[in-house]
Amino acid sequence: MNNAIITTDDFVTKQLSMKRRVLIVDDEEINRLMLKNTLDDDYTVLLAQDGREAFETVKNVKGRLSLILLDLHMPVMDGYEFYELLQKDADFAKIPVIVLTSEKEAEVKSLKMGVADFIPKPYDVPEVIHARIDRIIQLYEDKNIITSTQFDTLTGLFNREYFLEYSTIFDQYYPDYPKDVVAINFNRFHVINAVHGREFGDRILAAIGKAIKEYVDSSKGLACRYNADLFYLYLKSADHEETLYRMINDTLNSILGVSDTHVRIGILKNADSESDVRKRFDLALLACNSISRNYNLHIAYYDDKIREKEQFEEILIRDLDSALEEEQFRVYYQPKYSIQADKPILSSAEALIRWVHPKLGMISPGAFIPLFEKNGLIGKVDRFVWRKAAEQIAAWKQKYGIKIPVSVNVSRIDIMNEGLTDELKEIVAKAGISPKDYFLEVTESAYTDNQSDIFSIVEGLRKEGFTIEMDDFGTGYSSLNMLTSLPFDVLKLDMVFVRNIHTDARAKKLVEFILDIAKYLNVRIIAEGVECKEQYEILKEMGCDVIQGYYFSKPVDSNDFERFIEEGLNSEVKQ
Numbered sequence: 001m002n003n004a005i006i007t008t009d010d011f012v013t014k015q016l017s018m019k020r021r022v023l024i025v026d027d028e029e030i031n032r033l034m035l036k037n038t039l040d041d042d043y044t045v046l047l048a049q050d051g052r053e054a055f056e057t058v059k060n061v062k063g064r065l066s067l068i069l070l071d072l073h074m075p076v077m078d079g080y081e082f083y084e085l086l087q088k089d090a091d092f093a094k095i096p097v098i099v100l101t102s103e104k105e106a107e108v109k110s111l112k113m114g115v116a117d118f119i120p121k122p123y124d125v126p127e128v129i130h131a132r133i134d135r136i137i138q139l140y141e142d143k144n145i146i147t148s149t150q151f152d153t154l155t156g157l158f159n160r161e162y163f164l165e166y167s168t169i170f171d172q173y174y175p176d177y178p179k180d181v182v183a184i185n186f187n188r189f190h191v192i193n194a195v196h197g198r199e200f201g202d203r204i205l206a207a208i209g210k211a212i213k214e215y216v217d218s219s220k221g222l223a224c225r226y227n228a229d230l231f232y233l234y235l236k237s238a239d240h241e242e243t244l245y246r247m248i249n250d251t252l253n254s255i256l257g258v259s260d261t262h263v264r265i266g267i268l269k270n271a272d273s274e275s276d277v278r279k280r281f282d283l284a285l286l287a288c289n290s291i292s293r294n295y296n297l298h299i300a301y302y303d304d305k306i307r308e309k310e311q312f313e314e315i316l317i318r319d320l321d322s323a324l325e326e327e328q329f330r331v332y333y334q335p336k337y338s339i340q341a342d343k344p345i346l347s348s349a350e351a352l353i354r355w356v357h358p359k360l361g362m363i364s365p366g367a368f369i370p371l372f373e374k375n376g377l378i379g380k381v382d383r384f385v386w387r388k389a390a391e392q393i394a395a396w397k398q399k400y401g402i403k404i405p406v407s408v409n410v411s412r413i414d415i416m417n418e419g420l421t422d423e424l425k426e427i428v429a430k431a432g433i434s435p436k437d438y439f440l441e442v443t444e445s446a447y448t449d450n451q452s453d454i455f456s457i458v459e460g461l462r463k464e465g466f467t468i469e470m471d472d473f474g475t476g477y478s479s480l481n482m483l484t485s486l487p488f489d490v491l492k493l494d495m496v497f498v499r500n501i502h503t504d505a506r507a508k509k510l511v512e513f514i515l516d517i518a519k520y521l522n523v524r525i526i527a528e529g530v531e532c533k534e535q536y537e538i539l540k541e542m543g544c545d546v547i548q549g550y551y552f553s554k555p556v557d558s559n560d561f562e563r564f565i566e567e568g569l570n571s572e573v574k575q
């Protein structure tokens with residue numbers, strides 16, 4: 001094995017000094033040996049006597065071959081069949097193949113099939129064969145590696161394509177070492193851009209890129225900025241994680257000071273045992289994302305738990321369409337009560353989805369909503385809920401003679417859909433209800449993510465008569481300045497603010513302050529996640545308009561919800 005010390009920058013120059021692998025496939029031993037002799041000094045030569053044996057070899061070395069020399073006529077599996085088999089695998093198909101043949105016809109046929117070149121039998125002067133082979137290898141490596149730019153201009157690290165190619169070459173350099181993939185990503189990096197501007201965000205990324213480059217250079221590895229604030233490292237296996245974490249955290253803090261942007265590190269150990277290069281990086285990223293909601297954890301390994309979660313998610317994605325068809329989804333309703341009168345009055349409900357899976361049982365939205373939001377499938381689920389909720393409003397109106405407004409959740413992706421307004425108008429019209437009784441919950445972070453678009457879309461929906469509730473308020477980083485110009489009718493205060501108001505004076509003060517803002521903006525406020533009497537009483541005293549939470553009820557199915565309607569009606573009659 002070549003033990004030369006290689007840094008990222010050396011890669012291009014030292015590439016040629018390593019011994020590449022060449023596979024010779026021929027059923028005649030004499031032919032195999034002749035070629036082997038010619039190439040032995042400069043290449044690691046592997047031998048196979050038919051197509052099947054050759055394919056086993058290709059799989060064993062995970063396709064890390066620089067060239068295949070292929071005879072066409074062989075027993076068991078001939079050259080044509082073997083070549084076809086190679087083309088079926090994206091990685092194997094990249095290996096250049098030179099055909100060894102004595103027939104003119106076969107030359108044409110094989111070139112048409114896409115082989116790189118042919119060498120006529122009987123064999124020519126060894127130097128000519130050698131030169132021909134060198135040239136093809138060089139040509140293919142150049143073609144595969146040299147894309148228009150190799151480096152990410154902001155950080156000086158490899159760009160994505162170049163990095164993927166080099167990871168494969170890295171495997172060839174160090175075939176005997178296990179490797180690790182490290183994914184580095186940040187929580188709330190977009191907040192830095194939003195608050196300090198893009199240029200400042202770029203400065204931080206450049207500094208982090210520099211730190212990563214120093215690290216991979218000293219540990220003889222590779223790194224790239226894959227996109228935005230996501231970095232990948234490919235390294236010989238060792239205890240990298242703690243050092244990397246400290247280094248990046250220090251870099252971040254030295255520029256940013258104290259902030260709630262955190263670095264997350266995901267690791268796939270023995271990454272090279274996974275033959276699909278892209279998949280290796282995906283798995284490290286899965287590990288990295290597994291801690292995106294847990295601010296106390298900074299390092300995560302790809303392990304059985306994540307693998308199981310991934311498989312679970314695959315099942316959910318696979319089953320979504322049939323679940324919609326078979327109506328496995330149920331819409332639950334959670335009451336919202338106006339609390340400023342003597343007695344709480346049922347004012348509306350929030351529609352919340354549940355999935356009753358025939359094999360997995362009841363699945364809570366926390367398990368599938370973020371997943372479907374990520375892959376864009378959420379629209380299908382939302383539309384189902386929108387339709388059901390509209391029909392439910394109509395049904396209650398019919399049954400009780402009163403209108404119970406229902407709010408539905410509108411995902412970030414729905415907002416970007418041009419036909420949204422028309423679609424919602426059609427849904428309410430079809431159910432025979434008014435947009436006035438149909439509330440739309442739009443999460444605060446959707447406002448901060450795509451400001452200019454959301455302005456006009458939400459404003460348009462309001463003009464049509466829909467009421468807009470800004471959901472999860474307090475988690476999405478709206479600035480005060482922004483709040484005054486955003487279009488919405490109601491603020492839904494996220495439950496994290498409510499949780500401690502009865503035990504922590506500062507938490508209470510904060511809610512008081514938010515209520516003042518709401519008053520100033522002239523919007524109503526709903527407090528979510530109210531669980532106990534103390535919280536309820538404090539909120540009532542502070543002047544909060546509406547509350548939603550387990551204190552009144554968990555979300556329940558439409559039948560059970562009717563109890564709240566009937567209670568309300570009875571108390572009205574009594575009054």
Ligand code: C2E
Nearest residue numbers: 352353365366369382385409411529530531548549550555
């Ligand atoms: P959300 O929109 O913030 O909905 C409120 C969540 O808080 C619901 O969880 C509700 O059951 C829960 N909750 C209500 N009161 C309390 C309380 O007093 N204490 C506690 N601890 N929790 C309370 P759920 O139904 O599990 O929904 C979770 C999230 O899933 C929702 O958060 C929403 O973001 C999403 N979701 C649910 N249904 C849909 C849907 O149809 N479409 C979309 N896009 N998202 C949905």
Ligand code: CA
Nearest residue numbers: 350409441471
């Ligand atoms: Ca909601």
Ligand code: CA
Nearest residue numbers: 471472492528
């Ligand atoms: Ca919410």
